[in-house]
Amino acid sequence: MITNFFSIIEAQRFFFNTNQTKEISFRKKQLKQLLQVLKANEVLMNEAIYKDFRKSAFENYATELSMIYHEINLAIHSIDAWAQRIRVGTDLPNMPAKSYIIPEPLGNTLVIGAWNYPYQLSILPAVSALAAGNTVIIKPSEIAWNTSNAMAKIINENFDERILHVIEGGVEETSALLKEKFDKIFYTGSSLVGKIVMKAASEHLCPVVLELGGKSPCIVLEDANLKIAAQRIVWAKFINSGQTCVAPDYILVDKKIKEKLIQALIQEINQQYGADPQQSEGLVRIINLKHFGRLESLIEQNKIAYGGKTDKSDLYIAPTLLHAVNFDDKVMQEEIFGPILPIIEFEQLDWAIQQIKQAPKPLALYTFTNNRRKLQKIQHEISFGGGAVNDAIMQLTNNNLPFGGVGNSGMGNYHGKYGFEAFTHYKSILEKSSLFEPRIKYTPYTKLKMRLLKILMG
Numbered sequence: 001m002i003t004n005f006f007s008i009i010e011a012q013r014f015f016f017n018t019n020q021t022k023e024i025s026f027r028k029k030q031l032k033q034l035l036q037v038l039k040a041n042e043v044l045m046n047e048a049i050y051k052d053f054r055k056s057a058f059e060n061y062a063t064e065l066s067m068i069y070h071e072i073n074l075a076i077h078s079i080d081a082w083a084q085r086i087r088v089g090t091d092l093p094n095m096p097a098k099s100y101i102i103p104e105p106l107g108n109t110l111v112i113g114a115w116n117y118p119y120q121l122s123i124l125p126a127v128s129a130l131a132a133g134n135t136v137i138i139k140p141s142e143i144a145w146n147t148s149n150a151m152a153k154i155i156n157e158n159f160d161e162r163i164l165h166v167i168e169g170g171v172e173e174t175s176a177l178l179k180e181k182f183d184k185i186f187y188t189g190s191s192l193v194g195k196i197v198m199k200a201a202s203e204h205l206c207p208v209v210l211e212l213g214g215k216s217p218c219i220v221l222e223d224a225n226l227k228i229a230a231q232r233i234v235w236a237k238f239i240n241s242g243q244t245c246v247a248p249d250y251i252l253v254d255k256k257i258k259e260k261l262i263q264a265l266i267q268e269i270n271q272q273y274g275a276d277p278q279q280s281e282g283l284v285r286i287i288n289l290k291h292f293g294r295l296e297s298l299i300e301q302n303k304i305a306y307g308g309k310t311d312k313s314d315l316y317i318a319p320t321l322l323h324a325v326n327f328d329d330k331v332m333q334e335e336i337f338g339p340i341l342p343i344i345e346f347e348q349l350d351w352a353i354q355q356i357k358q359a360p361k362p363l364a365l366y367t368f369t370n371n372r373r374k375l376q377k378i379q380h381e382i383s384f385g386g387g388a389v390n391d392a393i394m395q396l397t398n399n400n401l402p403f404g405g406v407g408n409s410g411m412g413n414y415h416g417k418y419g420f421e422a423f424t425h426y427k428s429i430l431e432k433s434s435l436f437e438p439r440i441k442y443t444p445y446t447k448l449k450m451r452l453l454k455i456l457m458g
């Protein structure tokens with residue numbers, strides 16, 4: 001398997017050099033074809049993701065397919081504008097001239113996806129890469145094996161491998177791919193592997209986008225509407241069983257409303273998942289035994305405020321609330337990435353802000369409040385990838401907003417126009433007139449030339 005993908009990379013490089021992908025009509029054709037083959041294969045994709053996660057068709061549509069379709073449609077309608085030359089002003093010393101920027105595709109690109117939203121995390125970056133006129137190899141995560149197979153089948157049977165191709169495999173295949181030269185690598189996954197990717201890319205001076213993870217805090221202030229906050233937090237935390245990079249990892253709540261918030265969260269878990277969440281078709285399963293074991297070990301029995309039930313044979317972990325948690329607890333030492341929600345109380349907002357700032361920069365941060373002064377303080381003092389106010393996760397569905405991390409949670413961003421930009425080089429051109437050429441910059445340097453230079457250059 002490894003040997004034959006070298007020829008595909010070569011073929012993509014060769015094809016890119018024919019300049020065909022630079023035509024806007026060509027890019028639109030690929031995107032329309034992608035939309036059409038994905039829609040035609042929805043049943044296959046639903047079946048595969050059910051096998052991997054027991055995820056319902058509803059949730060697959062809501063959290064994966066609809067986002068992909070929306071992104072493709074947006075790109076089809078926007079490429080003409082995005083790919084246009086951008087006219088900019090010219091400075092005085094260069095007059096007469098015109099200045100402009102030409103957006104150009106980077107070349108042959110590699111997208112390495114993660115398992116938790118396997119379609120979205122592999123296909124969305126590929127949509128941006130195609131829209132920007134690149135060729136693309138997608139390497140989905142081997143951990144969601146059925147969805148990886150489905151993507152390989154759907155894409156490889158319907159696309160010219162010189163333009164878009166899926167290469168399946170695990171660490172061995174990814175490591176071999178990373179030895180090759182690409183013009184951009186777009187990686188989604190853990191910070192640990194992000195470092196491996198960046199190191200490998202540096203051998204070829206290949207630029208990278210790294211979409212990583214971390215612990216995303218959720219701050220609930222005294223004045224928050226607790227009913228709405230609980231509704232939205234429960235949805236955001238337990239969708240995909242917490243296996244979401246931007247899920248609220250833990251709650252920091254004002255001590256005065258902690259008990260009320262816990263009661264509201266319990267009520268909402270009941271409302272959304274019923275008295276026995278194991279029977280709910282809305283609760284997906286933990287991806288595998290390794291993650292199940294890791295998550296189970298994070299549940300301290302004496303800290304369970306609600307839930308806590310686990311069933312290894314069913315890879316089931318109940319939506320679980322932990323209280324009386326502190327920052328030294330095991331559950332606070334790593335990104336949880338599962339249906340366990342620790343709740344930490346605070347008396348002073350400054351203390352809460354300091355705790356967050358002592359940890360690596362989060363991918364997301366959520367604030368539940370209508371207190372503008374405190375909200376501005378949080379947004380001003382804490383660095384994080386992006387977030388929402390009085391909501392969680394939903395920020396990433398608005399593709400007018402760039403999506404990405406900062407520091408340990410990643411570099412670069414995508415979605416909508418930002419995705420196009422991630423796969424584009426902006427080539428800047430100064431086009432001079434040949435009508436005349438003042439001799440100021442040429443030797444011999446004279447006092448008069450110096451005076452003129454100072455006037456012109458400021």
Ligand code: NAD
Binds near residue numbers: 174190410
């Ligand atoms: P994963 O294990 O599926 O790994 C992601 C990719 O890295 C896979 O394609 C895998 O084959 C490859 N890989 C794994 N080990 C490798 C190695 N040693 N060398 C080369 N390649 C290797 O996914 P994961 O890392 O378990 O993903 C979970 C993490 O991803 C969490 O931290 C989560 O927050 C983060 N995440 C971030 C985003 C985002 O958009 N920022 C989205 C989803 C997940």
